[in-house]
Amino acid sequence: MTDEQKDILIAKMLDTPASLSDEELGMIMHDDELRDIYEMSAVVSGACTSRKEINMADEWERFRPRIRRKPSPMLWIMKVAAIFLAIIVISGIISMALDKILIDNQPKLAEISQQEVIEYNTSEQNITDSPSQDIDKIQDLILPQKNVIKLKKHLAQANVTEVEMTYEPKEIDIDEYLRIQQARIDNDLAMITAENMTDEIAAIHRVYDIIGEDDETIVNTIRTLTMQ
Amino acid sequence: MRYSTTEFEALYTRCFPPSMRLAMSLLHEEDDARDVVQEVFVKLWESDIRIENPQAFIIRSVRNACINRINSLYIREKIRMRLTLEPPPDDYNPEQRDEEVISAIKLLLTPREQQTVEKIYTHRMSYKDTAECLGVSVAAVNKNIVSALKKLRGHFKTCKS
Numbered sequence: 001m002t003d004e005q006k007d008i009l010i011a012k013m014l015d016t017p018a019s020l021s022d023e024e025l026g027m028i029m030h031d032d033e034l035r036d037i038y039e040m041s042a043v044v045s046g047a048c049t050s051r052k053e054i055n056m057a058d059e060w061e062r063f064r065p066r067i068r069r070k071p072s073p074m075l076w077i078m079k080v081a082a083i084f085l086a087i088i089v090i091s092g093i094i095s096m097a098l099d100k101i102l103i104d105n106q107p108k109l110a111e112i113s114q115q116e117v118i119e120y121n122t123s124e125q126n127i128t129d130s131p132s133q134d135i136d137k138i139q140d141l142i143l144p145q146k147n148v149i150k151l152k153k154h155l156a157q158a159n160v161t162e163v164e165m166t167y168e169p170k171e172i173d174i175d176e177y178l179r180i181q182q183a184r185i186d187n188d189l190a191m192i193t194a195e196n197m198t199d200e201i202a203a204i205h206r207v208y209d210i211i212g213e214d215d216e217t218i219v220n221t222i223r224t225l226t227m228q
Numbered sequence: 229m230r231y232s233t234t235e236f237e238a239l240y241t242r243c244f245p246p247s248m249r250l251a252m253s254l255l256h257e258e259d260d261a262r263d264v265v266q267e268v269f270v271k272l273w274e275s276d277i278r279i280e281n282p283q284a285f286i287i288r289s290v291r292n293a294c295i296n297r298i299n300s301l302y303i304r305e306k307i308r309m310r311l312t313l314e315p316p317p318d319d320y321n322p323e324q325r326d327e328e329v330i331s332a333i334k335l336l337l338t339p340r341e342q343q344t345v346e347k348i349y350t351h352r353m354s355y356k357d358t359a360e361c362l363g364v365s366v367a368a369v370n371k372n373i374v375s376a377l378k379k380l381r382g383h384f385k386t387c388k389s
Contacts, residue, residue: 007370007371007374010370010373010374011355011370011374013307014310014348014355014370014373015354015355015370016354017308017310018304018308025303025304025307028307029303029313036381036385037374037381038313039312039314040377040380040381040384041377042256042310042311042312042313043312043325043329043380043384044329044333044345044349044377044380045256045310045349046252046253046254046256046312046322046325046326047253047325047326047329047330047349048346048349048350049252049256049258049349049350052252052258054244054245054248056244056245059240059248059262060237060240060241062262063240063244063266063269064237066266066270067233067236067269067270067273
C-alpha cells in the first residue's frame with residue numbers, strides 16, 4: 001500500500017468512517033501503522049473531549065430523580081392498615097357524636113311538648129271551673145230554680161266538650177298543638193259569651209222580680225235578647 | 229447500612245468528576261459517559277451497603293462498564309465513535325494520560341497542526357468545515373492531521389520503550 005493510498009484511507013477513517021467498506025476496514029485492522037494512527041486518534045479524541053467543565057449542581061439535579069427509594073412491601077402494608085384503622089376510628093367517633101346529639105335533643109323536645117300540654121290542661125281546668133262557680137253564685141243570688149236548671153244543662157254540654165278536650169301529657173305534633181290552641185280560644189270565647197248572657201239574664205231577673213212579672217215574660221224577654 | 233441522601237450527595241459530588249472524565253476519555257460521548265456513571269451510582273445506592281473506599285470502587289466500576297460497552301460495539305461503530313480498539317491497561321489513569329497528550333500536542337505540533345487537531349477533535353468538525361474555517365484545502369487538513377498523529381505516535385512509542 002502506497003503512502004498516498006494510506007493517506008486516503010486515514011482521511012476516510014477519521015473524517016467519514018461510515019463510508020469505509022469492509023475491505024478497507026480489514027486493511028486498517030491488518031496494517032500496524034494505520035492501526036497505530038487510529039489508536040492515537042482515539043487517544044487524542046478522548047483527551048480533547050474529557051476536558052469539558054463539569055457543573056456539579058446541575059449534575060446532581062439531573063441525577064437525583066434516579067435515586068428515589070422504593071418503598072418496602074411491609075411499609076406499604078402498614079400504610080394500608082393505618083388508613084383502614086383511621087377510617088374505622090373516624091367513623092366510630094362520628095357515629096358516637098351523632099348518637100349523643102340525638103339522645104340529648106330527644107328529651108328536650110319531649111319535655112317542651114309535655115310542658116306545653118300541662119300548661120294547656122292547667123288553664124283548661126281554670127276555665128272549666130269558673131263557669132260552674134259563676135252559676136252557683138247566680139243561683140245563690142238571683143236566679144229562679146227553673147232558669148238555673150236550663151243554664152246548668154247548657155253548661156253541662158259545654159263541660160262535656162271541655163272534658164273531651166282534656167289531654168293527657170304526651171308527645172304531640174305541631175298540627176295537634178295548633179288544634180288544641182284553636183279549641184282553647186274557641187272555648188274562651190264561648191265562656192265569655194256565656195258569662196255575658198248570665199249577667200244579662202241575672203239583670204233581667206232582678207228587674208222583673210222588682211216589677212213583679214211572671215216567668216213566661218222573663219223567658220220571652222231572654223229569647224228576644226238572645227235572638228238579637 | 230444505607231446512605232442518607234445527604235451523604236450520597238456528598239459522595240456523588242466527590243466521585244462524579246473523576247468518574248465522568250474517565251468515562252468521557254473512554255467513550256468520547258458525553259451522554260453515553262453520563263449514562264454509564266449514573267448507572268454505577270444507582271447500583272451503589274440500591275445495594276444498600278457502605279463501601280470502605282467508595283471512590284476507588286466507583287472508578288473501577290465505571291472503567292469496567294465503559295469497557296463492556298465498547299466491547300459490545302462492532303468495529304465499524306467503534307471507528308465511527310473514534311473509540312479505542314484495545315482495552316485500556318489496568319493502571320490506566322485517564323487524567324494523567326490526557327495531560328500527557330495535551331502537553332505533547334502543545335510541545336510537538338506546529339500551530340496549524342494544533343488548530344486542526346482542536347477543530348476536529350475538540351469541536352468535532354468535519355474535514356470540510358475545518359478547511360473552510362482555517363482557509364485551507366481538505367487535503368491540507370488531512371495532511372496536518374496525519375502529520376500530527378504520526379508525531380504523537382512516535383513520541384508515545386519512544387516514551388513506552
